[in-house]
Amino acid sequence: MARLHGRGGRRGGGPGGWLAVGARGVSAPLSIALVAPEFLPDLGGVETYSYELARELSRRGHRVTVFTRRHPAGEVAGESFTVRPELSLRRYLDGPLLHREHFDVVHATNAAYAWLALESAPVVVSVHGNDFLRPYCRVGRRDLQRWSGPWNGLRRRLAGLDRALGERRTEAWMAAGLARCRRVVTNSLYTESVLLARLPSCAGRTTAALVGLSPELMALPEPSPRGGSPRLITVARLSEPRKCVDRVIAGLARLKDRFDFTYEVVGDGPLRPALVAQVKASGLAERVTFSGQLERATLIDHLRASDLFILTSDVLPTSHEGFGIVYLEANACGVGVLACRAGGAVEAVAEGVSGFFVDAPTPAAIGGAVEQFLAGAVRFDPHACQTFARGFDWARVVDRIEPFYIG
Template sequence: MRVALISEHASPLAVQGGVDAGGQNTYVAHVARSLAQLGHHVDVLTRRDDPALPAAVDLRPGVRVLHIPAGPPRFVPKEQLLPHMPAFTRAARQLLAHSVPYDVVHANFFMSGLVGLRLKASFRVPLVMTFHALGHVRREHQGASDGFPPERIAIEERIVRGADRVVAECPQDRLDLLRLYGADDRRIVTVPCGVDLKEFAPVDRALARRRLGLAPDDFVVLQLGRLVPRKGVDNVVQAVARLRHIPKLKLLIVGGDAAEPDEALTPEIGRLRALAREGGVEDRVIFSGQRRREQLPACYCAADVFVTTPWYEPFGITPLEAMACGVPVIGAAVGGVKFSVADGVTGFHVPPRDPAALAARIEQLHAQPALARALGRAGIRRVRTLFTWDRVAGELAEVYQGVRRPRQAAAVQAAADLDLSQPGAMA
């Protein structure tokens, strides 16, 4: 098949952990590569955000990244991109009009879905939609601090009605689509995110700690990801403040918008440092700044436990990466985290915004290292069974085939109905 992946703000070429770069970038990059490994051709349509970028970049054989002119060729926060989607649509239409037809368009995020709806109308190409986050859910948790325009929810409702398939990334995502958007259950398919097992795998903890400058006998709690309030990193700092009695306990916070922790570029760092000072653990909390993708496995493997306690999380890839490295995960019982982390099997669920509950689980793993090791081994088994990108791509390819099948079946039936023995049948 020829597949067009639309990802207006999240390029597969972007650095994970940077400004507006995170799980969607990883998702698009790995889905594209894995589909190509299955023999499909994939074009990723993403907005040009740098004038030096070429029109097309070959990511690997079978995968191209096409930079679509829409708005100024510089970084624009995704909350401000909606006015540039008409230009994105015009450029995408021109591209599709002069290229070999695509078998399916797979849009990622609501603005890409808006473009996808218009391409579907213009070219009668099936549309598959992955939202990655839903406006209604975001509003429930962030209220007035949500920076997206109010039109977002109406656009999402149109996409839910108009897409041939909507991909839910976890059971909670599916329930939200049904509860908040009145989605047709028959057109929802659940396909999770994945993890690259070649990239993330267990390595020797002592070696990983030497690379990071951590002591061999530290008890290391890791928090890794975007540093924004909704990720609940303040909850982790407050939990660590309750564990001052544990000697050598350290909280390693990986993330931010620069290689060195910079409060001017990442204001959340300043807020978290203030909390650490108030809790008397300023010397226990280490901010590492942003780390390159190839450095992340060492961060995971250096940890005794990985913690992620967001207020809400549409899916969350970091718990999968931690489990692939054999690290037990304590995660908030929200969204995709409560799906990917098996409570009591690969780690523990805790309520969001509950530092006491989180502290109790961290203390339990500190006191029971054999349990921590068993949870880590179970995490490896779980991701290898359920959450590989090859499996994800295979399931998506089945979804694509499903939306193509009615057209193909109609063509086959028309041919079968054609009586070649009649005069003029081959005219």
């Protein structure tokens, strides 16, 4: 696994601009720029996707340079790819940065960076759902407030104008770039269908390459049987209400007088204080633990010590679960999952084998499903969960992507 250090990785690349790939086979090593605003050590599905993609491409002998944002905790180190934490999330700054380098292909792992296809070729773009539904990397901003001098009133007006214009530019550049790039890679068939409904100009240019699991997760042994109170766990960023952690807590409150259990919430974000208050008001303070953001190895240990993973995400017009790699990570630890029958989660969960569903993420439905599990009416075989998860590996994902690097 990756180690952390305080500064960026070594530099790579050379002089000149981007060049289109010539006639070469996949077996020939390529120089690949992986433009990944979301990357480890931050936790999340897109961060994991970008990191594992870089690892698999490097394992195949490609020379991979990852361009990402600077992370306060430091950058991943000890890998065979180069990490350059130099992205600013602004096109007017990142364009010149990338033009100074020579790469055979550019692969962006966020839809907002599809503008790269307007400036060079070849470009492949991976999309995940929320990144194109409502782009959150607002690369179209120009930071006008920096130019406004000492007048605070003017600075505020310029900041508002910059925000509005930046959002419009970001969406326009994204749509134009996705229509022009060599291939748009989606994390699920569901995400592919949503993308094509929103941007029909991408028709004929998409591939659902899905996602994979790391070799470390693939190699985990089956967990040992454990006794004691059933342990429930959720892993999610506590910044999106659609993750429905509040509804899980409300559902569990219905069961506290009849069943023994503990519930751990892993993750952090602005919703945490309200969730902590809800737990106290629900009389669950001795049952529920908020662990914050955990190191990767520690997170795996916590998953392996759990009995049921719960993430009943809802689908909103501007936000959805494009796939849900965390369901597979829980399965790889031998743990069954409870999900909502919505979005890409339907592809990430094998009903009755690796997990089960609620049809709507209401407290009553979630509480009823967890009650079935606690009462023993629903059980999942750890070996079957792991077998299902091992069907998703990064070698297969890259097998689907790699041909588009060369034509």
